[in-house]
Amino acid sequence: MENFETFAIRTQTERTQFDEHSTPLYLTSSFIFQDAEDMRASFAEEKPKNLYSRFSNPNVTEFTDKIAKMEGAESGYAFATGMAAIYSTFATLLNAGDHIVSCQSVFGSTHTLFTKYFPKWNIETTYFKAEDAENVEKYIQPNTKILYLETPTNPAIEVLDLEFFGQIAKKHNLIFIVDNCFATPYLQQPIKYGADIVVHSATKLIDGQGRVLGGVAVGREDLIREIYLFARNTGPAMSPFNAWVLSKSLETLAIRVEKHCENALKVAEFLENHPNVELVKYPFLKSHPSYEIAKKQMKLGGNIVAFEIKGGIEGGRNFLDKIKMCSLSANLGDTRTIVTHPASTTHSKLSDEERNEVGITAGLVRCSVGLENVDDIIADLKQALD
Secondary structure, eight states: OOSHHHHHHHOOOOOOTTOOSSOOOOOOSBOOOSSHHHHHHHHTTSSOOOOBTTTOOHHHHHHHHHHHHHHTOSEEEEESSHHHHHHHHHHHHOOTTOEEEEESOOOHHHHHIIIIIGGGGTOEEEEEOGGGGGGGGGGOOTTEEEEEEESSOTTTOOOOOHHHHHHHHHHTTOEEEEEOTTTHHHHOOGGGGTOSEEEEETTTTTTOSSOOOOEEEEEOHHHHHHHHHHHHHHOOBOOHHHHHHHHHHHTTHHHHHHHHHHHHHHHHHHHHTOTTEEEEEOTTSTTSTTHHHHHHHOSSOOSEEEEEETTHHHHHHHHHHHOSSSEEOSOOSOSSOEEEOGGGTTTTTSOHHHHHHTTOOTTEEEEEOOSSOHHHHHHHHHHHHO
């Protein structure tokens, strides 16, 4: 099974004596052993066996195996949330005194880890701007251990050259970690370009229907082994039920993402021609500053469109108030189109200068384009903008 869609559907746990067609739910906290030797050998890891669902579970293993195969990774571990995956990955690999180099436009909770919590343990982060990416080496210090990227970034929709950063990481012997949440493994596989670990919030497009939380880290076997040992002892494991839901979601990932991207491109093209929109950022628009890079490393442009409304913060608030069909929500990657205005909501406590530093301008709107008929999506955006 070499084709993405086929192994997404056909990768399953071994059938039980009941010969079920679809993987059953394994809602059990623990597993039993046949005798003392079976128990000893299992805990000594001399034989592969589920011991306790905080360590592993058949549903979670199926989900993780699918993501690892999709990303071209050697191994993986699944978490309760995307942020649990990001935190656990960093906490495993970093020691006091280490340094991170990261793109400046990152998810808000990741930014909080870098700026509020990691400094408590003498772990510092240096940000670089997307437009200064070619000079990233000047930010690398003797104690730099990790090079971290989102691409496309959240919420500025910047696209960073994975091949270039993979070469930089190799040259300086850095661990290269990529948050691939916006692209999904269907559109982009960072490991092909030298990433050591890829992380996802499975809550987004991987679930795709706004139902459950989940996270996953996949990559080099030696690094994932250390992440597994950290997670086994600290407890951020994914629940079997969520893994079962997410594994079923992966069966439709390709067909869903294709439609999301088709709709998103049409929405981006509409917005680019609207008089009340100053700027549109979508990776597969020719006007995107990194269009050629996006075409090189992404199969399609993803489902997130960012655009700047005229009128600043009040223009953004007015737009939200006039939306009728699209949802006002902090989530993304849902079947339902979602619009958010970060400057008046998620990033409202930051100063104008702080918002601009992470690419959040006063009138920026992030649109997670869903699977409704695209004419209806555009009609709702149009009446709100008009």
